[in-house]
Amino acid sequence: MVKNTATSVVTIERYIIEQERLYPEATGELSGILYDLALASKMIANKVRLAGLADILGAQGTDNVQGEAQQKLDVISNDIIKKAVDHGGRLCAMASEEEDDMILIPDHFKRGKYCLLFDPLDGSSNIDVNVPVGTIFSVLKKTSPGVEAQLSDLLQPGYKQVAAGYVIYGSSTMLVYTTGQGVHGFTLDPSIGEFLLSHPDMRIPASGRYLSVNEAYEQHWTEPVRALIRRYRGMDGKRAAMNGRYIGSLVADFHRNLLGGGLFAYPANTKSPKGKLRLLYECNPLAFICEQAGGAAIDGTQRILDIQPTELHQRSPYFIGSKNDVDIAVEMLRAP
Ligand code: AHG
Ligand code: MN
Ligand code: MN
Numbered sequence: 001m002v003k004n005t006a007t008s009v010v011t012i013e014r015y016i017i018e019q020e021r022l023y024p025e026a027t028g029e030l031s032g033i034l035y036d037l038a039l040a041s042k043m044i045a046n047k048v049r050l051a052g053l054a055d056i057l058g059a060q061g062t063d064n065v066q067g068e069a070q071q072k073l074d075v076i077s078n079d080i081i082k083k084a085v086d087h088g089g090r091l092c093a094m095a096s097e098e099e100d101d102m103i104l105i106p107d108h109f110k111r112g113k114y115c116l117l118f119d120p121l122d123g124s125s126n127i128d129v130n131v132p133v134g135t136i137f138s139v140l141k142k143t144s145p146g147v148e149a150q151l152s153d154l155l156q157p158g159y160k161q162v163a164a165g166y167v168i169y170g171s172s173t174m175l176v177y178t179t180g181q182g183v184h185g186f187t188l189d190p191s192i193g194e195f196l197l198s199h200p201d202m203r204i205p206a207s208g209r210y211l212s213v214n215e216a217y218e219q220h221w222t223e224p225v226r227a228l229i230r231r232y233r234g235m236d237g238k239r240a241a242m243n244g245r246y247i248g249s250l251v252a253d254f255h256r257n258l259l260g261g262g263l264f265a266y267p268a269n270t271k272s273p274k275g276k277l278r279l280l281y282e283c284n285p286l287a288f289i290c291e292q293a294g295g296a297a298i299d300g301t302q303r304i305l306d307i308q309p310t311e312l313h314q315r316s317p318y319f320i321g322s323k324n325d326v327d328i329a330v331e332m333l334r335a336p
Contacts, residue, residue, distance in 0.1 A: 013038075016031045029089075030163060043084070044076075044077045044135060047073060047077065048073065048127070051128070074098055074124050086109060088112070090112035093154060094118070095312050096119075097120065098120060102149065115139070116138070117139075118137040119282055122251045122282065132169060133252070134169060134250070134251025136285050138285040138288070139164065143156065155308075155309040155312070158288060159306060161284060161288045166251050166254070172187050173190075176202065182292055183293045184200055184201065185199030202258060202259075205322055208257060208322035209242060210245045211262065212265070213266070213267075225265075225300075257322070262321050266318045267317050277315060279309055284305065296320070298319050304316065
């Protein structure tokens with residue numbers, strides 16, 4: 001009798017194909033985008049890992065290499081992603097945190113029916129202190145008529161996303177994504193250069209252990225936000241105190257909360273009246289993932305995924321994480 005030699009090793013490529021097979025009408029274009037992003041992530045991981053070396057090398061050169069290296073890494077990551085996806089014939093447009101305007105697919109490439117929005121390097125101010133950084137991406141389907149993309153194709157509410165994901169360049173490199181069928185995590189095995197399924201069907205605990213907020217802005221918050229943060233700290237006796245954990249890389253803070261349960265808050269403040277985080281390529285993709293994992297995300301008055309965008313780089317206040325803790329925010333921030 002032939003022994004079943006099926007391996008338990010599931011590469012991201014195999015997983016994407018198996019997911020695609022669940023949809024007979026699938027054309028494989030979305031799968032192709034996810035492959036390309038997985039490749040781009042490996043290339044960015046290499047650059048991020050070498051940043052320290054660049055610093056050391058930089059120490060023999062000009063003092064500002066580190067600063068340039070930081071900006072360079074944002075730009076290098078941006079270019080890696082664009083070059084990985086622009087020729088596959090699956091996209092009609094892109095938008096990046098690093099570029100002011102919509103990025104059209106070069107004329108000599110076939111256009112597709114999807115749009116890709118991304119933050120190529122999130123938390124980049126942390127590169128020089130070796131703190132985890134990330135990449136965030138969001139995929140929308142073109143809605144405007146004709147082959148050429150319109151800005152309206154990018155300015156869709158988050159519930160229209162067909163896929164979203166992030167990569168965290170931490171102690172290991174992980175890619176986490178959803179296509180609306182749950183959240184799945186893959187860990188890069190650098191010895192073979194493959195992302196392997198390590199966290200199938202990720203679920204965020206209903207109540208959080210961690211509170212992630214930059215308390216330096218406390219005096220700039222509204223009083224209801226201050227009262228909410230006091231609730232999470234256990235100061236009004238209505239909720240057990242959460243542990244404070246704030247890395248300053250949204251992807252790293254979100255990933256820890258996804259695994260352990262938690263609440264990340266970046267409220268509006270007098271310095272950033274609309275909040276700091278960008279709706280289209282930071283808030284929306286992580287909100288899609290969080291909801292798919294059983295969590296929630298609001299801007300303080302409404303569900304993040306329901307917000308109708310008006311500008312490519314618009315910002316939003318952000319409360320995301322464990323469902324019970326977001327519900328506390330809904331209750332305490334509701335207009336009186
Ligand atoms: P980016 O590096 O892409 O600009 O994002 C940085 C963001 C986010 O990663 C993080 O949560 C936030 O900035 C931290 O902001 P503060 O330093 O103001 O807390
Ligand atoms: Mn960012
Ligand atoms: Mn960024």
